[in-house]
Amino acid sequence: MRHAARSMLAALLLAPALATGAWAGSDDVVVENAWSRASIGTSRPGAAYMEVRNAGEEAVTLTGLQSDLAMVSEIHRVTTDDRGVSSMAPAGAIVIAPGETVAIAPGVMHVMLMQLQRPMREGESFPLTLNFSDGGEVPVPVPVLGIAARGPEG
Amino acid sequence: MRTVRTVAWVLVGIAAFALVWLLLWADYRAAQVEDGSLGFQAVFELTDHQGMIRTQEDFAGRWMLVFFGFANCPDVCPTTLAEIAAVMDGLGEDAPMVQPLFISVDPERDTPAAMADFMQAFDAGIVGLTGTPEQTDRTGDSFHIYFEKVEQAAAPGGYTMSHSSQLFLFGPDGAYVKSWTYGTPAEDILADLKQKMSS
Structure with a gap:
């Protein structure tokens, strides 16, 4: 009886932890220096930037993200070849090793915000959620800076 | 025989x-x-973001900072325009001697009005230029640059562009001086530019 009670208690404690993925590696993900540039209306895609740090002991895989600001949000990687031609393409899943930081920064990667549902206005911020392969979700508020911003400091 | x-x-x-x-x-x-x-020369005939036809002649006697891109570009183009805005700011009283030009490689979507939104938002005296597909091709050939459509379902019109992303500098005589690769910090471009302008 005592054993059963203890199991029950353990299950009760575990259930929410499992439901939110609390035991998963994505719990140790820290997102810093998020920023984005103001958009001109909604007809053109926006971009957001941030640093995603894995402060945990095991690798995590960033599989995607979403925001109510855009119909489609994807991480795109920009590559520039030796002729100086830049192209962008979806980055796919991004594995972040323990202790590593992935910089989603201008010229490297950006969160491409397609089909904006409202303009991105300087001084506002919007919510973005990062999805990880272990089912974990990390919410990030992204401040909107001026259109000529060059980094998280403006 | x-x-x-x-x-x-x-x-x-x-x-x-x-x-x-x-x-x-x-x-x-x-x-x-x-x-x-x-010594190649900047040669173009395009329409600016205010609807005026412009050629290299209109900018003769000034230094030209030329960048190619498209208004739907979310990363490379705004980043470069932000760098150019910082360079222009850093030039101070020498700024009127330099004309930044943003030339569209996406004539289909980039009407002069679409370019105007973009240029005015940066408020750095950048002139946006666009044209017919033929004018755009001719401009690309004259500047030895490369651009290409790439399908992307979620993008407006279903495509994005790959394009040469250097920033080109032309002298007051319209002759090519140098280029900086994408990602060169504004501070480095500014120092280089000041040196070229004073030599």
């Missing part, structure tokens, strides 16, 4: 000489492009 053979050998000799000469010339040209000594 002997004459024919002699003539044939002479022709072979000429062909071999021509081939070697062509190879050396190609190398020489490539090296010139590399070190910027190839």
Whole structure:
């Protein structure tokens, strides 16, 4: 009886932890220096930037993200070849090793915000959620800076 | 018979000489492009973001900072325009001697009005230029740049563009001076530019 009670208690404690993925590696993900540039209306895609740090002991895989600001949000990687031609393409899943930081920064990667549902206005911020392969979700508020911003400091 | 053979050998000799000469010339040209000594001129006829037809003549006597891109570009183009805005800011009272130009490689979507939104938002005196597909192709050839449509379902119109992302500098005589690769910090561009302008 005592054993059963203890199991029950353990299950009760575990259930929410499992439901939110609390035991998963994505719990140790820290997102810093998020920023984005103001958009001109909604007809053109926006971009957001941030640093995603894995402060945990095991690798995590960033599989995607979403925001109510855009119909489609994807991480795109920009590559520039030796002729100086830049192209962008979806980055796919991004594995972040323990202790590593992935910089989603201008010229490297950006969160491409397609089909904006409202303009991105300087001084506002919007919510973005990062999805990880272990089912974990990390919410990030992204401040909107001026259109000529060059980094998280403006 | 002997004459024919002699003539044939002479022709072979000429062909071999021509081939070697062509190879050396190609190398020489490539090296010139590399070190910027190839004196190519900025040549274009396009419509600016206020609807005016513009050619290189309109900017003669000033330095030109030329960048190619498209208004739907979310990362490379706004980043470069932000860098250019910082360079213009850093030039201070010398800013009127430099004209930044943003030339669209996406004539289908980039009407002068679409360019106007973009240029005015940066407020750095950048002139946006666009044209017909033919004018755009001719401009691309004249500047030795590359651009290409790439399908992307979620993008407006279903495509994005790959394009040369260097920032080009032309002198007051319209001759090519140098280029900076994408990602060069505004501070470095500014220092370089000031040095070129004072020499």
